[in-house]
Amino acid sequence: MDNLxxxxxxxxxxxxxxxxxxxxxxxxxxIANKAGINKALLHYYFRSKEKLFEVIxxxxxxxxxPKILGIFERExxxxxxxxxxxxQEYINLIIKNPHIxxxxxxxLGTKKSSLAAIIMEQAINVDPIKSQIEKEIEKGTxxxxxxxxxxxxxxxxxVFPIVAAPIGKVVLFKGDEKKYQDMxxxxxxxxxxxxxxxxxx
Amino acid sequence: MDNLxxxxxxxxxxxxxxxxxxxxxxxxxxIANKAGINKALLHYYFRSKEKLFEVIxxxxxxxxxPKILGIFERExxxxxxxxxxxxQEYINLIIKNPHIxxxxxxxLGTKKSSLAAIIMEQAINVDPIKSQIEKEIEKGTxxxxxxxxxxxxxxxxxVFPIVAAPIGKVVLFKGDEKKYQDMxxxxxxxxxxxxxxxxxx
DNA sequence: GTCTATAAGGTGATAGAC
DNA sequence: GTCTATCACCTTATAGAC
Numbered sequence: 001m002d003n004l005x006x007x008x009x010x011x012x013x014x015x016x017x018x019x020x021x022x023x024x025x026x027x028x029x030x031i032a033n034k035a036g037i038n039k040a041l042l043h044y045y046f047r048s049k050e051k052l053f054e055v056i057x058x059x060x061x062x063x064x065x066p067k068i069l070g071i072f073e074r075e076x077x078x079x080x081x082x083x084x085x086x087x088q089e090y091i092n093l094i095i096k097n098p099h100i101x102x103x104x105x106x107x108l109g110t111k112k113s114s115l116a117a118i119i120m121e122q123a124i125n126v127d128p129i130k131s132q133i134e135k136e137i138e139k140g141t142x143x144x145x146x147x148x149x150x151x152x153x154x155x156x157x158x159v160f161p162i163v164a165a166p167i168g169k170v171v172l173f174k175g176d177e178k179k180y181q182d183m184x185x186x187x188x189x190x191x192x193x194x195x196x197x198x199x200x201x
Numbered sequence: 202m203d204n205l206x207x208x209x210x211x212x213x214x215x216x217x218x219x220x221x222x223x224x225x226x227x228x229x230x231x232i233a234n235k236a237g238i239n240k241a242l243l244h245y246y247f248r249s250k251e252k253l254f255e256v257i258x259x260x261x262x263x264x265x266x267p268k269i270l271g272i273f274e275r276e277x278x279x280x281x282x283x284x285x286x287x288x289q290e291y292i293n294l295i296i297k298n299p300h301i302x303x304x305x306x307x308x309l310g311t312k313k314s315s316l317a318a319i320i321m322e323q324a325i326n327v328d329p330i331k332s333q334i335e336k337e338i339e340k341g342t343x344x345x346x347x348x349x350x351x352x353x354x355x356x357x358x359x360v361f362p363i364v365a366a367p368i369g370k371v372v373l374f375k376g377d378e379k380k381y382q383d384m385x386x387x388x389x390x391x392x393x394x395x396x397x398x399x400x401x402x
Numbered sequence: 403g404t405c406t407a408t409a410a411g412g413t414g415a416t417a418g419a420c
Numbered sequence: 421g422t423c424t425a426t427c428a429c430c431t432t433a434t435a436g437a438c
Contacts, residue, residue, distance in 0.1 A: 006403080021311060024226035028432065041404060043433060065372070099310070106307040108367040109300070110222060116371075124372050143398070148373045148384055149391050152362050160357035163364070166309040170317075171266070171325050172349045183349055190350045197344070198399035207421075229414060242422060244415060 007045055009035040015056050019103045023053050023111060050114075057107060058118050060100050065124050067093060072129050079136050080200065083154065084192040090158045091188050102163045126151060142199040150199065157191045208246055210236040216257050220304045224254055224312060251315075258308060259319050261301050266325055268294060273330050280337050281401065284355065285393040291359045292389050303364045327352060343400040351400065358392045 004012065013034035017026045028049055032039045046052035071077075071086045094101060108115055130147040137144050161168060161184060173179040205213065214235035218227045229250055233240045247253035272278075272287045295302060309316055331348040338345050362369060362385060374380040 022223055022225060022307070024223065025311060027430090029430095038405065039432080040406080040434080044403070047433090049432065065368075102306060102310050105303060105364055105368070106223070109303050109364075110226060112367055119368065119371050126372060145395075146384070146387070146391070149388065149395075151373065152369060152384075152388075153358060153392075153395055155365070156357045156361035157354055159365075160361040161353050163306055163310075164356070164360075166313055167266075167306070167320065168353060170320050171327060172352065183347070183353075186347070187350065187353075190347070191354075194346075194350075194354055194399050198395050228412090230412090239423065240414080241416080241424080245421070248415090250414065 006035075006037065006041065009037070010042060010045055010052075011055065011059075014052050015059070018053055018056050019060070019099045022103070023049075023107055026053075054114075054118070057104070057115060061104055061118060061122060063097065064093070064100060064104065065122060068124065068126070068129070072132060079132065079141060080196050083195055087154065087158055087191045087195070088188045091184075091191065094159060094162045095184065098162050098165070101159050105163065140201060143201055145199060150195075154191075154195060157187075157194065161187060207236075207238065207242065210238070211243060211246055211253075212256065212260075215253050216261070219254055219257050220261070220300045223304070223307055227254075255315075255319070258305070258316060262305055262319060262323060264298065265294070265301060265305065266323060269325065269327070269330070273333060280333065280342060281397050284396055288355065288359055288392045288396070289389045292385075292392065295360060295363045296385065299363050299366070302360050306364065341402060344402055346400060351396075355392075355396060358388075358395065362388060 010031070013031045014026075016034060017031045021027075021030075026049070028039050028042055031052075032042055035042075042052065046055065067090060068086070071089070072082055074082065077085065108119075129151060133142075133145070133147040133150055136142045165180065165184075169175055169177060169180040172183070211232070214232045215227075217235060218232045222228075222231075227250070229240050229243055232253075233243055236243075243253065247256065268291060269287070272290070273283055275283065278286065309320075330352060334343070334346070334348040334351055337343045366381065366385075370376055370378060370381040373384070
């Protein structure tokens, strides 16, 4: 953290602050403190809070979304293996960055106008996955299901438990942090089992 | 909206503002404008922004969480019927209040300390549902599954697609609002199908 | 590049008249 | 109960020295 140049120190500090507090809760003073510099320098590197935020948001968004694509293109795996590997790797990614998904969803809900461009820019194309699902249905390996519904189900089962951790912890385990973490860990297998059991013929 | 007394006008305006902007993004001036009154009156009715927020948050939280309990206590329904009715009613509730879940999750993530008390206070007890799941496993009507995982899966499939609407819309339907709404509507059946197909023996 | 100092405007909250 | 006026503080952003 100390052996970074100033720009990287700012970015790291800003990511931390924005993700924890949200855009409107974040404070330039707090970012400066975390980076070990002063406010003026923030504006020297990134002209405004808004600009700095866009850099952070874009990075966070890139990290999370296009990860979907790679695995489903592989031809050495059958459809069920793809689902299993995808859910495992995606849950691992979320565990490593547990506050990013909630951050993205919240900012997209409130500041949506200015962020729409960034989403479009990333241009995730799920058509290959859709047609792959349709092919499996034709082959009779899975039951008929709307591709969009299946994709949504997969993502929901991976992401939601982490976003809802503060409440899930209390409701399901009476606040026991360790039990909740164990539960999240075992979801790496559970989610794939749940999905495959549901669609396999 | 106009035939309400002042206190109710404030509450309605405040819910709108807090849910849309989050706590730190919400402005007392904006709430006053929406309610058609001035700032001073806000403080006359609710001493501070914090107090007003707690009222709104508690109401939102109450609306969403304990809804789980009722249906699973009914003895005239088998387990699969309970799941079907629960998912349908819960998704209906979310469709009617689409911004509440994201609001709760975000505030719980950032302001967690002061809100923990409110969650505890509501004291949702899922033990009856857990033991019901275990009983079904013993009876052999569903495959073995960790009750907490199943409960989490059910909630995730209901809630996530609405919280993630801004991004799901773009990624799954290239921004087509109507197609996304249709997809959400059809989830009232889809989610129950998906779950029951996964666990039924 | 990095700092201190300060501007310019916003924000929650209160005082006091009616 | 409801208003106007105002306080005290905070926040982003910039000016200017080094």
